[in-house]
Structure formats: C-alpha cells, structure tokens
Amino acid sequence: MIQKMKCQQVNIFRKILFCLVLLFLCLMIASATYAETYNFVTKRGSYGSGNGQFLLPCGIAVDSSGNVYVADDFNQRIQKFNSNGRYLTQWDSSRSGNGQIYDPTDIAVDSSGNVYVVESGYSRIQKFAPNFVDFPSIIVLVAAILVLTVIFRRKKW
Numbered sequence: 001m002i003q004k005m006k007c008q009q010v011n012i013f014r015k016i017l018f019c020l021v022l023l024f025l026c027l028m029i030a031s032a033t034y035a036e037t038y039n040f041v042t043k044r045g046s047y048g049s050g051n052g053q054f055l056l057p058c059g060i061a062v063d064s065s066g067n068v069y070v071a072d073d074f075n076q077r078i079q080k081f082n083s084n085g086r087y088l089t090q091w092d093s094s095r096s097g098n099g100q101i102y103d104p105t106d107i108a109v110d111s112s113g114n115v116y117v118v119e120s121g122y123s124r125i126q127k128f129a130p131n132f133v134d135f136p137s138i139i140v141l142v143a144a145i146l147v148l149t150v151i152f153r154r155k156k157w
Helices: 002-033 135-155
Strands: 057-062 068-072 077-081 087-092 104-109 115-119 124-128
Touching: 068 104, 068 115, 077 104
Parallel strands: 057 104
Antiparallel strands: 057 068, 068 077, 077 087, 104 115, 115 124
C-alpha cells in the first residue's frame, strides 16, 4: 500500500513537472513569435543649418496639438514643425543668458504648451511659455477702429 502511494506521488509529480515544462515552452514560443511591427510613415529634415535642417538633433517632443519640437544641438536651436512636418519657427542664440540656448540636448512639452529645454552646455533646464495672440480681440479692435473712422469721416467734426 505504501509503495502504491509513493508511485502515485511520483506520477503526480511527473505530471506537474510535465505541465510546467509545457507551459514554459509555450510562453517561450509565444514571446518569440510575437513581434510588433512598424511601417515607415515619413521622414523630416536633412543635414544642414537651414529651416527644417539639422546638425545633431538630440531631442524631440510633441505638444497636444501635434506640433513637433526638435532640439538641434550643433545648430544651437529649437525648431518647431506642425503635425504635417511644415516648418513653423525656431528659437536660437548660442549664448548663456536667460532665454538663450546653448547645446540643447533634450526637450519636453507639458499640457499647457510650456517647452522645457535641457542644455548640456550650461548644465541647466529652461522653461519657455507660449506667446498666444488673441486674434478675436484683435479683430474686434480693428473692426471698432474701422467703424469709428467711417462715422467720423461722415460727421466732419
């Protein structure tokens, strides 16, 4: 009876071991056969110092509108592109003062549109806030000026 129980325990142990080995092999095969693939979509920029060109681009960030910011180290600048890759603007200076950029090596954008630039040249991080132009207010102001101009010309004060 005791020998039969030992035989049963050995058989159970073998079955459990076999199941663990089988599970391990299945996991190995699954991880080896699953590979996420990516397709080429587009490229941006070329070698140089003109708009949309780079000399050692080191960092990239994307804001909530899809605009792309690139830290271009050897050109000492940050370039901004729209979501379609069209060049929008840049800021650069190659000096050490506040708001001036020297050796930008990385970049980040927060949810408010603030741009953070890491500079290896001066071992600092600078924050740049967006300068939004309130176009509706400007349009209302221009319209008001035009209306007043027309009124004053007709009254001949």
